[in-house]
Amino acid sequence: MKKYILLAFAILFVGIYLFPLYWMYVTGLKAGSEIFRFPPTFWPQTLHFNVVDIWVRLRMDRFLTNSLIIALGATAIIVAVGTGCAYALARVRSIWMDVALFATLMMQVLPSSLMITPIFVSFNMVGLLEYPRLAVVLAQAAKLLPLYIVLCRTAFMQVPRELEEAALVDGNSRMGAFFQIAVPLARNGILVTSVLVFLQSFGEYVYSRSLIGERALQPATVGLQSFMGPNTSDWSGVMTYSAIYVTPILIVFVLLQRRIVSGLTAGALK
Amino acid sequence: MAHFWSSIRDSRGFDALLVWLALGYLTVFSAFPLVYNFVISLQTVDLFSLASFDRPFVGLENYREVLSDPVAGTVLWNTIRFVVLSVVFQLLIGFGLALFFQQDFPGSSYLRGLFLAGWIMPALVVGAVWSWILAGDFGVLNYVLRSFGLIDENIFWLSDHQVSLYSVIIANIWLGVPFNMILLSVGLASIPQDLYEAAELDGAGAWQRFYTITLPLMRAPLGAVVSLGIIFTLQQFDLFAALTQGGPSNASNVAQYWSWQLSFQTYQISRGSVVSVLMIVFVIGVAAIYTRSTRYEQNY
Numbered sequence: 087m088k089k090y091i092l093l094a095f096a097i098l099f100v101g102i103y104l105f106p107l108y109w110m111y112v113t114g115l116k117a118g119s120e121i122f123r124f125p126p127t128f129w130p131q132t133l134h135f136n137v138v139d140i141w142v143r144l145r146m147d148r149f150l151t152n153s154l155i156i157a158l159g160a161t162a163i164i165v166a167v168g169t170g171c172a173y174a175l176a177r178v179r180s181i182w183m184d185v186a187l188f189a190t191l192m193m194q195v196l197p198s199s200l201m202i203t204p205i206f207v208s209f210n211m212v213g214l215l216e217y218p219r220l221a222v223v224l225a226q227a228a229k230l231l232p233l234y235i236v237l238c239r240t241a242f243m244q245v246p247r248e249l250e251e252a253a254l255v256d257g258n259s260r261m262g263a264f265f266q267i268a269v270p271l272a273r274n275g276i277l278v279t280s281v282l283v284f285l286q287s288f289g290e291y292v293y294s295r296s297l298i299g300e301r302a303l304q305p306a307t308v309g310l311q312s313f314m315g316p317n318t319s320d321w322s323g324v325m326t327y328s329a330i331y332v333t334p335i336l337i338v339f340v341l342l343q344r345r346i347v348s349g350l351t352a353g354a355l356k
Numbered sequence: 357m358a359h360f361w362s363s364i365r366d367s368r369g370f371d372a373l374l375v376w377l378a379l380g381y382l383t384v385f386s387a388f389p390l391v392y393n394f395v396i397s398l399q400t401v402d403l404f405s406l407a408s409f410d411r412p413f414v415g416l417e418n419y420r421e422v423l424s425d426p427v428a429g430t431v432l433w434n435t436i437r438f439v440v441l442s443v444v445f446q447l448l449i450g451f452g453l454a455l456f457f458q459q460d461f462p463g464s465s466y467l468r469g470l471f472l473a474g475w476i477m478p479a480l481v482v483g484a485v486w487s488w489i490l491a492g493d494f495g496v497l498n499y500v501l502r503s504f505g506l507i508d509e510n511i512f513w514l515s516d517h518q519v520s521l522y523s524v525i526i527a528n529i530w531l532g533v534p535f536n537m538i539l540l541s542v543g544l545a546s547i548p549q550d551l552y553e554a555a556e557l558d559g560a561g562a563w564q565r566f567y568t569i570t571l572p573l574m575r576a577p578l579g580a581v582v583s584l585g586i587i588f589t590l591q592q593f594d595l596f597a598a599l600t601q602g603g604p605s606n607a608s609n610v611a612q613y614w615s616w617q618l619s620f621q622t623y624q625i626s627r628g629s630v631v632s633v634l635m636i637v638f639v640i641g642v643a644a645i646y647t648r649s650t651r652y653e654q655n656y
Contacts, residue, residue, distance in 0.1 A: 092461040099453065100470050106530065107473065109496060110485045125499050167381050170374030178371045186375050188647060193386045195643040199593035199612040200632040201386070203619040204393035210406060228385030235378060260370045289478025291594045296620050307480045311597060314484055321488050328481045339476045343469045346476075347538060 107336075114326035121321050140326045144313060146306070150331070152219065153305035156294065157287040159223035164234045164283050167227075169276060172238035173268055177247070187239075194232035198292040201229070206296055218298040222305075225293045230283045237282070241275020242268060278345045285335055306331050390636065397633045401625040414626075422630045427606050427614070434521055435590075435610040438528070442592075443585040445529045450536025450581070455570075457537070458544045468541065471534035479531060483598025486527040490514055490599070517607035520600045524608055527595050532588060536581050543577030544570070576649075583646035590639055611635050 113121065117134035120127060140146065175187050205225050206215075214221045245268055253263040269276070291307040298304050310331065314324055339346065397418055399411040422428060457468040474482070489497050492512035501507045513523040547570065555565050593612055596602055602609035602617060609617075611631055619628030 089461040092456075092459055093463060096457065096461065096464065096467045099456070100467050103471055103530075103533070104473060106482070106485045106489060107477075109489060113488060122494050124494055125503070126494065126496050163381075167378045171378030174371040174374040183371075183375070186379060189379070190382070191647050192640055192643055193382050195587045195591075195639050196386060196390070196636060197591040197593070197612055197639065199591070199616045200635050200639075201389055201393075202616065203625060203628045203632050204389035204396060205385075206619065207396055207401065207406065207625060208389060208392055211409070224385055228382060231378060231382060264370075285476055289480065291478070291480045291597065292616070295597070296616070307478055307594070310480060310484060314487070314598065321491075321494075324484055325488065328484050332477050332481050335476060335478070336473060339473055343466075343472070347469045347472060 110325045110328050110332075113322055114329045116322055118320075118322055122319075134322070136323065136326050137330060140323055141330065144309065144327065146309070146327065146330060148302060149304065149306040149309040152303055153288050153290075153307070155219055156222050156226065156290060156305055157284050159220070160226040160230065160287040160290075161280055161284045163223065163227040164231050165276070165280055168231050168234040169238060169269065170264070172235045173242045173264060173272075175235065176239045176242035190232045190235050193228075194236065196229070198225075198229055201225070202292055202296045205293070209297070215297060218300065219303055221297045222290065222293045225297070226287050226290050229293075230286055234279055234283050237279040238272070238276055241272040241279070244275070245271045274345065278342060281338065281342060282346065285338065288335065393629050393636070394633055396626055397629040399626055401629070403623050406625065418626045418630045422627050427609070430606050431609050431611055431614045434606075434608065435612075437521060438525060438592075438610050439586055439589045441522075441525050442528045442532060442589045443582060445525075446532035446536045446585055447578070447581060449529065450533050451540050451578075453533070453537045454540035454544055457541060468537070471537060473534075474530060475532075475534040479592070479594035480598050482531055483527060483595045486523070486530070486595075487514060487599050490523050490526075514600050515604055517604045520604060521608040524595050524599050527599060528589065528592055531592075531595070532585060535588070536585065539581050539584070540574070540577055543574050547573050579649060580646065583642055583649075586642050587639060587646075590635065 112128070112130060114137075115133055115135070116127070116130045117132055120131060120134075171186075171190075175183055175190075202225075209215050209221050209225075214224070249271070250263045250267050253267050254260070258266065289307060290305065291311070294305045294308050295311070298308065310324070310327055313327060318324060398413060398415060399405075400414050400418075401411055405411045453468075453471070457464050489495055490513035492498070492510055492515065495510075495513070497513070498507070498510045502510075511519060513519055551569050551573075552565055555569060560568065590612060593616065596608070596610065596613040600608040602613050606614075612635060615628045615631035615635065617628075618624045618631065
């Protein structure tokens, strides 16, 4: 009996916590006049679908394509550059590796909003701002690369060293052992971490806002911010936009929930 | 040449290459901007001198100007309140929920995982949703508070200069609770269950067990969560952009947002970099303490 009381409370807590998400979807489904009712209605009286209207009117396809380009680009760089580093940091113990790990950890904490000033000035001087989305990809990859290395390192530490040593004895090279033994065995960790990095970059805002001036190249976050504006009254539209934007993210989250939780906790405390 | 290739494929050279690939990238795109940031903060950088290498060197003049700016005091005090209140409430709520979900009931770990849905969302979208919840006239939070009799009149969360900072803090606590809860759950799960059973046999009550077993054994995770909380809170930018833009008249402005405003809205780029340099030094300090302390714990 006690278990079910606890379960009821747990559902209540989850419900209270996730209320903002519910409110986003419900507001998106309300008609314009129903939004401005006080007291508010907790379930829409008339359902009002403006998904297509918002999608077409705000050119969300363009915004989401740009978000996708930025997220894919940053993730590709991070996976290509970071996986090997995570592996080496997991395998080799020496004073230099400790220094490298410490440096990585320090770079992990640099806030984007503080790094953007020097990045903007230096990118401007070398002409990178001519390619604003590439500039955002490069900066965002640098922002999340340390996190990826730290999380993937724990995935590699769980791969038994003996398997690789056996491969070496069988005449495999170190490089061969890395690609054929270590990476396949750590693939779950690598995959979940890549998804995390991808989702973070999909919601990137500071760099895009500061480096991309041209509207056609901006991602969905910047589009949402300019749609909201200082005095918006189209809250139904804003919430519809938000819902279109985050629903794919939430679906990926629900599918990978268990793995994300365990990957995250393994990395953060070690 | 053959020797070079075999060293890369087969020995230490391989590890060194892998590490340098990543560190090289980070050097170009993180470490260099970090150093360059300091250089800019000693120069006069505005829209006119932005493109030239030869910018006037002014020494610590920018620092003097920023620190004597009347806004600086407000921003500093706001930043302190923002960080302390966010971290304290994220910790209390996160720890409470972690303790609750530690109990044995069906679906506990699945329901606990659902909290991370808030953490995974883009912070700008979270800010958009909260700015609608907090809206003065038609916001649902005002309605809820009124129907519980907690307030008599609507609070204009985002435009009232006395509460606008708190509205960002509320949204930030919401965003940070899941991460705190999950990390603390891991810590709680690693406490051996027989300690509690032994204490119970000796007649220790629930509070006594909490104070004498849980809290002391949770010292390391709690320390980690506090340091990470400070670091993440100082990274928070999107919520300010979505909710208050630092306003009204800097009432909710914090250092990381001010730095961006100076650089990208008023184009006083060297002043923006001064704020950035000062804050980065602080963040790295916190991170260094945290990293050192976790290494120390590992040696046990």
